[in-house]
Amino acid sequence: MIELALRLARPGFGLEAALQLPSRGVSAVAGPSGCGKTTLLRALAGLERAQGRVVVDGVPWQDDATGCFVPTHRRGLGYVIQEAALFPHLSVQANLQYGLARTPPAERRMALAQAVELLGITPLMQRAPATLSGGERQRVAIARALAGSPRLLLMDEPLAALDPRRKAEVLPWLERLQRHLALPVVYVSHAMDEVARLADHLVLMEAGRVQASGPLSQVLARLDPPLALGDEAGVVLQGEVAARDAQWQLARLHVPQGPCDFWARDPGQPVGAPVRVRVLARDVSLALTPPERSSIGNQLAGVVDAIADDAHPALALVRVRAGGVQLLAQLTRRSVAALALAPGQPVWALVKSVALLE
Numbered sequence: 001m002i003e004l005a006l007r008l009a010r011p012g013f014g015l016e017a018a019l020q021l022p023s024r025g026v027s028a029v030a031g032p033s034g035c036g037k038t039t040l041l042r043a044l045a046g047l048e049r050a051q052g053r054v055v056v057d058g059v060p061w062q063d064d065a066t067g068c069f070v071p072t073h074r075r076g077l078g079y080v081i082q083e084a085a086l087f088p089h090l091s092v093q094a095n096l097q098y099g100l101a102r103t104p105p106a107e108r109r110m111a112l113a114q115a116v117e118l119l120g121i122t123p124l125m126q127r128a129p130a131t132l133s134g135g136e137r138q139r140v141a142i143a144r145a146l147a148g149s150p151r152l153l154l155m156d157e158p159l160a161a162l163d164p165r166r167k168a169e170v171l172p173w174l175e176r177l178q179r180h181l182a183l184p185v186v187y188v189s190h191a192m193d194e195v196a197r198l199a200d201h202l203v204l205m206e207a208g209r210v211q212a213s214g215p216l217s218q219v220l221a222r223l224d225p226p227l228a229l230g231d232e233a234g235v236v237l238q239g240e241v242a243a244r245d246a247q248w249q250l251a252r253l254h255v256p257q258g259p260c261d262f263w264a265r266d267p268g269q270p271v272g273a274p275v276r277v278r279v280l281a282r283d284v285s286l287a288l289t290p291p292e293r294s295s296i297g298n299q300l301a302g303v304v305d306a307i308a309d310d311a312h313p314a315l316a317l318v319r320v321r322a323g324g325v326q327l328l329a330q331l332t333r334r335s336v337a338a339l340a341l342a343p344g345q346p347v348w349a350l351v352k353s354v355a356l357l358e
């Protein structure tokens with residue numbers, strides 16, 4: 001467990017965050033620009049001197065009550081930032097070897113081999129950094145951070161400098177890390193598509209404060225903080241590819257807690273592969289009876305769970321429980337009135353197959 005309670009005051013900005021993050025998996029820290037994500041990460045690393053307490057797996061890194069402050073280089077951190085700074089005169093291999101300097105010799109080979117394997121670096125080993133694409137450079141930077149056998153990996157917008165195509169190339173490698181790494185990762189990003197694909201735990205921040213912190217699906221299904229997410233409000237369902245339809249290039253995705261399987265664009269993964277599906281609130285419609293002869297690929301029987309005002313006065317956010325999953329639907333308040341929607345009301349949640357984002 002990573003426990004932190006940190007305060008920091010700057011002119012015009014104050015950070016006040018108390019958090020408990022799991023010791024395994026990816027904890028994403030998201031929120032609008034300037035809300036203090038980077039400041040929080042730097043304070044956790046000891047790069048920024050905040051007041052308070054940081055305890056990682058029972059080991060205090062900072063405790064103002066006792067005067068404890070472990071300097072950054074003794075915290076066993078890997079740190080990856082937006083623009084990777086690799087040594088330009090060294091090959092990829094030599095850059096990775098450099099990352100080993102701080103690692104006890106007994107752990108070196110394992111850590112390096114695992115990092116190279118997890119991030120698919122082998123074909124790049126002899127290349128010079130200047131010959132790498134932005135995405136390849138970030139993979140090498142992440143491998144270098146991992147080669148140092150960190151206890152905690154901190155990543156600050158590692159994909160933000162990449163164009164959408166490069167970002168799409170790197171994301172599957174980060175998903176591999178998310179599945180296979182035993183160490184905790186704190187991942188700062190303002191991009192909800194990255195968060196939806198990578199996070200196990202989500203911290204939402206606003207103006208230096210923590211708005212919500214908890215398992216990804218629970219935080220995304222809350223009706224209060226998602227309001228701040230605007231068009232990005234929506235839930236993430238986790239499942240696996242159950243079948244692929246070669247004729248229509250669609251895949252049937254089995255979501256264990258869902259009331260039925262989902263049809264979506266074929267993500268190109270084999271049957272049995274784990275997938276996450278992002279269902280945005282604006283892509284979910286509600287009906288009182290199941291539509292016949294419609295083009296909508298997914299129709300889920302559910303019950304209205306809660307209704308909240310959305311940020312715009314014309315809109316409402318409706319949470320529907322369907323089987324063991326929760327969906328959010330963004331509707332006009334006129335539709336909510338026309339259907340007389342209220343908690344407890346049985347409804348059909350309609351989700352176009354094209355709207356499902358893997």
Ligand SMILES: Nc1ncnc2c1ncn2[C@@H]1O[C@H](COP(=O)(O)OP(=O)(O)OP(=O)(O)O)[C@@H](O)[C@H]1O
Nearest residue numbers: 010012013031032033034035036037038039040190
């Ligand atoms: N070195 C600094 N000196 C003074 N103020 C700073 C400094 N660094 C950041 N700030 C301010 O502190 C606040 C939080 O900044 P921070 O970089 O942590 O936000 P962020 O959520 O990471 O933003 P972004 O997503 O844009 O990177 C902002 O108001 C910013 O202008």
